[in-house]
Amino acid sequence: MGRSPCCEKVGLKKGPWTPEEDQKLLAYIEEHGHGSWRALPTKAGLQRCGKSCRLRWTNYLRPDIKRGKFSLQEEQSIIQLHALLGNRWSAIATHLPKRTDNEIKNYWNTHLKKRLNKMGIDPVTHKPKCNALSSGSGHSKDSANLSHMAQWESARLEAEARLVRESKLVSNSFQQKLSSTVLAVQNSSTTLAQTAVLSPCLDVLKAWQGFWSNSTSAGIFPVAGDDDLEYPTPTTLNFSENGFPNIETTVTLNENQALEFTKSSVTACGAGIIKEVCTQMPALKERLDHTTVLHEMSYSTESAWFSESVRAVNENIMPLSNIMEDFKGILGCNCDDQNSLMAGDNLENGDKNCSGSLEESNYKHYWNSVLNLVNSSSSSGSPVF
DNA sequence: AACAGGAACAACCGCCCTTAT
DNA sequence: CATAAGGGCGGTTGTTCCTGT
The missing domain is CATH 1.10.10.60 (Homeodomain-like)
Incomplete structure (x- = not known):
C-alpha cells in the first residue's frame, strides 16, 4: 500500500535546531496552537518537516518538560x-x-x-x-510472575486508552440503557459497587502486596456453584470509575454467566485505585465483612483488567471461566485444582491453596x-x- | 595542542494505529 | 468500506562533547 511521505523531503532542513528556529516554532504555537503539524512549518516560516516540528515540540520545547x-x-x-x-x-x-x-x-x-x-x-x-x-527453579517462577504483572499493567494501559476512546462515543442510548439497568440493580439482591479514582502513578508492588495480603484470605470473588454463596441472579456489578468525570459501567451477570455490559457517561477516564466497595451482597456480605480487602486494596490494575475481561466476555472473545482462570494466573495462584475456583468447588479450597x-x-x-x-x-x- | 575513542544527547526513520473523508 | 493523513512509538543514527593519551 505504501504511504506518501509526511512532507516533501527536498529543500527542507534537517539536523539540529537553531535557537531561531526554536523561537519561530515556540512563537507560532503559543499564538496559534500547533493545529495541523503538516501545515505548521509553512505557516511558521520554518524550512522543516511537520514531523520534525512535532518532535521538536514534544521532546524539547514543550513548557511542561523537566530537563x-x-x-x-x-x-x-x-x-x-x-x-x-x-x-x-x-x-x-x-x-x-x-x-x-x-x-x-x-x-x-x-x-x-x-x-x-x-x-x-x-x-x-x-x-x-x-x-x-537457569530455569526450572524459583527464578523461572519469578519470571513468569513478572510476565503476568507486565501483562497485567499492559492490559491496564490498553484499557485506559480504550476507555478514553469509548468515553468519546457515549450516547444517550447508554443513558437509557443505564436507567433500565439501574432498575435491575435495584431489583437485584446482589450488588457490588466499586468506585475508582485515578492513580497518578504506578505502584504495582503496593497494589500487588495489598491485594495479596487481603484477597487470598477473603475469597472475594463469587464462584458459581459455591455452596456457601447462593447469590441470586441476575448479579449486577456497578463500576464507577472516578478519577475524571465518571464513567459508570454496569455489568450484569445473568443466569448463564453471560455478562451484560452497559456504560454511561462521560469523559476521559483512568482506571485507578478503587477505594471503596459497597455492597448489598447478602450471600457474600458476611465474608466481605471479615475483610478490608475492598477498602484498602489498590485496584489500579485490577479494575482495568476486569474491564478488559468484561469486554472480552461481552464481545464473546473469552468465556467467563477463562477470566477466572486469568485472575488466578494473575494472582500467581498455585491451586492444585485449577478448576476449583470456577467449577463450583468450595471457595475455601482456593483460599487454602492460594496461600x-x-x-x-x-x-x-x-x-x-x-x-x-x-x-x-x-x-x-x-x-x- | 592534537588526536582518538567513547559517552551523551538530539533528531531522524520507519512502522503502526487511529481518525477523517 | 477503502484509503489517506495525522500522529504515536520504538529503534537507530548522527553530531557534539568529554576525557585520556
Missing part, C-alpha cells in the same frame, strides 16, 4: 517500570511527570542499561546474568535486590554509578 539530570528516585522508577513494561517508553513516561519518552529512552540506553550490565544484571530480563540461563506467601516473598526479594543494588551502588560511590 536535566534524573534523580535517584526517577532512576529507580525507570528500572522498576522497565522490568514491568519493557521498552514501552511512552507507558513508562506516563509515570514520570514531566519526562518525555524519548528522554527516558535515551537515558536508559546511555546510562541505566550500562549500569545494570556492570552490576551483572541483564537489563532485558532484570535478572542476575549468572542466573539467566501466596511464597510468590509475594519472591517478588519482594527480587525487587528489593535490584533496588538495593541500585541504592547501595549509588550511595557508596561505586564506580558502577
